[in-house]
Amino acid sequence: MTRKRRRLMILVLALLGLGTATALTLSAFRDNIVFFYSPSDLAAKPPGGRTVRIGGLVEAGSLKREGGMTVTFQVTDTAKSLPVTYTGILPDLFREGQGVVAEGKLGPDGVFTATELLAKHDEKYMPPDVADALKRAGHPGKPGDTSSGGAPVAAGEEHQTSTLRTHP
Amino acid sequence: MHRFANPARFLKIANAVLPWVAGLSVVCFAAGLYLGLIASPPDYQQGDTVRIMYIHVPAAWMSMFTYSTMAVAAAAALVWKHPLAEVYAKAAAPLGAGFTALCLLTGSLWGAPMWGTWWVWDARLTSVLVLFFLYLGYMALVDAFDDPARGNKAGNILLLVGAVNVPIIKFSVEWWNTLHQPASVFRLGGPTIAASMLWPLLLLAVAFQSYFFAVVILRIRAGLAARRVQTLRLGQAG
Numbered sequence: 001m002t003r004k005r006r007r008l009m010i011l012v013l014a015l016l017g018l019g020t021a022t023a024l025t026l027s028a029f030r031d032n033i034v035f036f037y038s039p040s041d042l043a044a045k046p047p048g049g050r051t052v053r054i055g056g057l058v059e060a061g062s063l064k065r066e067g068g069m070t071v072t073f074q075v076t077d078t079a080k081s082l083p084v085t086y087t088g089i090l091p092d093l094f095r096e097g098q099g100v101v102a103e104g105k106l107g108p109d110g111v112f113t114a115t116e117l118l119a120k121h122d123e124k125y126m127p128p129d130v131a132d133a134l135k136r137a138g139h140p141g142k143p144g145d146t147s148s149g150g151a152p153v154a155a156g157e158e159h160q161t162s163t164l165r166t167h168p
Numbered sequence: 169m170h171r172f173a174n175p176a177r178f179l180k181i182a183n184a185v186l187p188w189v190a191g192l193s194v195v196c197f198a199a200g201l202y203l204g205l206i207a208s209p210p211d212y213q214q215g216d217t218v219r220i221m222y223i224h225v226p227a228a229w230m231s232m233f234t235y236s237t238m239a240v241a242a243a244a245a246l247v248w249k250h251p252l253a254e255v256y257a258k259a260a261a262p263l264g265a266g267f268t269a270l271c272l273l274t275g276s277l278w279g280a281p282m283w284g285t286w287w288v289w290d291a292r293l294t295s296v297l298v299l300f301f302l303y304l305g306y307m308a309l310v311d312a313f314d315d316p317a318r319g320n321k322a323g324n325i326l327l328l329v330g331a332v333n334v335p336i337i338k339f340s341v342e343w344w345n346t347l348h349q350p351a352s353v354f355r356l357g358g359p360t361i362a363a364s365m366l367w368p369l370l371l372l373a374v375a376f377q378s379y380f381f382a383v384v385i386l387r388i389r390a391g392l393a394a395r396r397v398q399t400l401r402l403g404q405a406g
Contacts, residue, residue, distance in 0.1 A: 004247060004248060007246060007247045008247045011243060011246060011247055011328070014328075015328065015331075018329060018332055019332055022332045022336075026336070026343075030344070033291050033344050034291075034344045034345040035288065035289075035290035035291065035344065035345050035346050035347055036345050036347075037345075038345070055345060089284075090284075091281075091282065091283060091284030092214075092217075092281050092282055092284075093213060093214070093282050093283070094284075098213075101347055116285075117284065118283045118284050118285055118288070118347060119282065119283055119284055120283070120347055120349070121213070121214070121282055121283070121349050122349055122350075123349045123350045123351060123352040123355070123360050123361075124352070124360045124361070125211055125214075125218060125221070125352060125360070125361040125362060125365050126211065126212055126361070126362035126365070127209030127210065127211070127212065127362055127364060127365070128209070128210065128211075128212040129209070130212070130362050131212035132212075
């Protein structure tokens with residue numbers, strides 16, 4: 001074995017070891033790395049009195065203004081949903097059907113009181129006229145779907161899973 | 169690949185390529201910036217704020233491209249002792265750091281109105297910040313030794329260790345819940361970005377890429393010249 005070969009072997013082995021160690025560490029700390037929990041996560045692992053972040057879609061039709069700067073709405077991951085109340089300024093992208101991340105505490109009454117609200121943007125970019133055309137056609141799919149017109153149901157599902165993406 | 173590791177042969181090719189990549193960069197910057205900042209439509213959700221994306225995304229791509237190529241160069245330098253590989257890594261580092269800083273800065277400017285925050289410690293933002301520190305750490309480390317050969321070796325090892333961060337950046341938005349949105353262009357199932365917005369983005373990506381090649385060629389030339397000066401000095405002293 002030449003010296004170059006030996007150096008290459010050492011390098012490959014070291015990188016493999018490092019990669020494995022990183023993968024193990026990251027999967028062990030998965031619960032700490034996620035930025036927010038879904039309503040289902042929260043139901044499975046109640047946080048008690050801790051401050052946590054929850055995320056999901058603002059359920060369509062659930063947004064209510066309570067007077068002043070207080071709003072209530074439901075955050076859903078399509079399996080479970082959670083009532084949230086928040087007082088303060090809403091971010092630009094906050095709207096029904098869009099992703100949202102809220103930081104706060106879960107009360108004993110099951111209502112999540114948010115102290116900070118962040119809007120989550122999905123990965124779709126399109127001009128307003130394309131969005132209107134899609135809406136008229138009845139499916140919030142990706143921009144490419146306008147011409148093909150294919151699989152509106154699949155496109156709708158993709159929209160929800162990609163916005164939410166809870167860890168497997 | 170080994171053929172081009174010869175500095176003289178590399179310089180011959182690089183000098184021929186340089187005016188072309190420089191010209192390409194100028195043309196693509198002009199066309200891409202015009203299309204992106206003026207002629208392209210606003211987004212249905214974000215309005216005109218979407219235009220930040222035309223700078224942010226190419227900068228982010230380049231930050232990862234630059235680091236990946238530096239890591240490959242580090243491996244080549246450690247295993248095959250190619251003289252050009254170390255010169256390349258040192259030449260590319262400040263460019264990569266600049267791209268990463270631009271990416272973080274524009275992302276922050278976009279996040280403030282859209283998310284409602286300048287910064288969060290989610291997996292994507294944090295791993296990109298780590299990438300920025302890796303660049304700074306590499307640049308500090310290679311020059312921290314009296315013996316340049318030892319500095320280069322330490323820097324190469326740092327580059328290879330830091331390479332685990334690159335897939336973490338790319339897949340952070342899929343492995344964990346993050347505030348940052350998932351990929352829109354390089355994803356299974358095709359881009360989720362309208363063609364009228366994809367074109368300026370791709371033009372600017374080419375502009376950033378060719379800018380990188382042009383500047384890195386200039387910096388490699390300077391790096392090789394500095395090495396020659398050093399060898400000559402050592403020859404005179406000895």
